[in-house]
Amino acid sequence: MVIQETLRLYPPGIALSREALKDVNIGGIIDVPQGVNLWTMVMKLHTDPETWGPDSFSFNPERFANxxxxxxxxxxxxxxxGFGPRVCLGQNLAMLELKITLGLVLSNFSLSISPKYVHSPVMKFVIEPKHGINLLIKKL
Incomplete structure (x- = not known):
């Protein structure tokens, strides 16, 4: 649940692009001609209060309990x-690596955020911390 909520608030990719292979009408409102690229901002989808509720910008792993x-x-x-037939090929490997790495780190070290840490995510090619991440690490 923690991993899913982290990926919701800080997705690996900030946008998805798809090309219209033919003329298409979206919701009876928007006509999209063939060849036009449509961009979806993943962060906007992942924090939409209508979809995720009034706490959409809050870290709440419990939302994935079911x-x-x-x-x-x-x-x-x-x-x-991503989604559907164009989902990232590395998704399963990335999730496996993340779970193994987290398990090894958390079983050997205690982590806490430094008082110097300033939360400031920046959207570049991926979302990254503007000032880095300051952690206090203690061997267990």
């Missing part, structure tokens, strides 16, 4: 690694 489908109104809005 899985992704119960975490929000539209489960297709959760796409930290």
């Amino acid at each position: 899985g992704i489908s119960a975490a929000c109104k539209v489960p297709q809005s959760y796409l930290p690694f």
Whole structure:
């Protein structure tokens, strides 16, 4: 749940792009001609209060207690690694590496945020901390 909530608030990719392969109308409102690229800001989808609730900008791992489908109104809005046939090929490897690394680190060290830490995520190619991450690490 913690990993899913972290990926919701800080997805690995900030945007998804898809090209219209034919003329298409979206919701009876927008006509998209063939060849046009549509960009979706993942961060906006992941923090939409209508989809995720009034605490959409808060870190709340409990929202995933009953899985992704119960975490929000539209489960297709959760796409930290993309969605459908174009989902990131490295998703399973990344999740496995993350779980193993976290398990090894947390079983050997105590981590806490330094008082000097300033929370300031910046959207570049990926979301990254503007001033780095200051941690206090103690061997268990």
